[in-house]
Amino acid sequence: MSRIAIMLLSVLSLAACASEPEAQFGADGKPLPQVYKIKSSEEAKIPYRVLDSLNALRSARGVAPVTLSPTLTAAAATHSRDMSVQNRAWHFGSDGSSPIDRARRAGYAGRILGENISETFENETETLAAWMNVPDTREVLLSPEAREIGFAWLQEPTGKIWWTLLTGG
Numbered sequence: 001m002s003r004i005a006i007m008l009l010s011v012l013s014l015a016a017c018a019s020e021p022e023a024q025f026g027a028d029g030k031p032l033p034q035v036y037k038i039k040s041s042e043e044a045k046i047p048y049r050v051l052d053s054l055n056a057l058r059s060a061r062g063v064a065p066v067t068l069s070p071t072l073t074a075a076a077a078t079h080s081r082d083m084s085v086q087n088r089a090w091h092f093g094s095d096g097s098s099p100i101d102r103a104r105r106a107g108y109a110g111r112i113l114g115e116n117i118s119e120t121f122e123n124e125t126e127t128l129a130a131w132m133n134v135p136d137t138r139e140v141l142l143s144p145e146a147r148e149i150g151f152a153w154l155q156e157p158t159g160k161i162w163w164t165l166l167t168g169g
Helices: 003-017 046-060 070-086 099-106 124-132 135-142
Strands: 112-120 148-155 161-168
Touching: 046 124, 046 135, 046 148, 070 099, 070 112, 070 148, 070 161, 099 112, 099 161, 112 124, 112 135, 124 135, 124 161, 135 161
Parallel strands: none
Antiparallel strands: 112 161, 148 161
């Protein structure tokens, strides 16, 4: 065998010995969550993944689909930023504004039906699933009166994400 072949076999043998980093587990025995970092290349796709998932859920319940509203999305983005500044997930803006106030400021002329918010390290699909597991937030998602949604987020450098979803009709 030539020296190059022996070196190549040695390198491949050593590479086969290298192992993946072991998963870390919490006190409950479950794997610790990994930080979900939103890549800039994914940002434009996320609202449409949420829209498609939400419309599949609505269809399964016999409810008409919704569309993305740029004005509701602008109001949702404003609230996600504001929740981050306040460091609390709640429905009131730092100026005391309600979801209705924020939608009006963004130029939305329709009726606001509901707002779902979340402070989490979970991705958009996990967040949507969590909202579906709670009767009040599920009602916002599946309201037969809803025709439009706004969906936005702010991700902090730590990975924490402030999600906001508004429904309007």
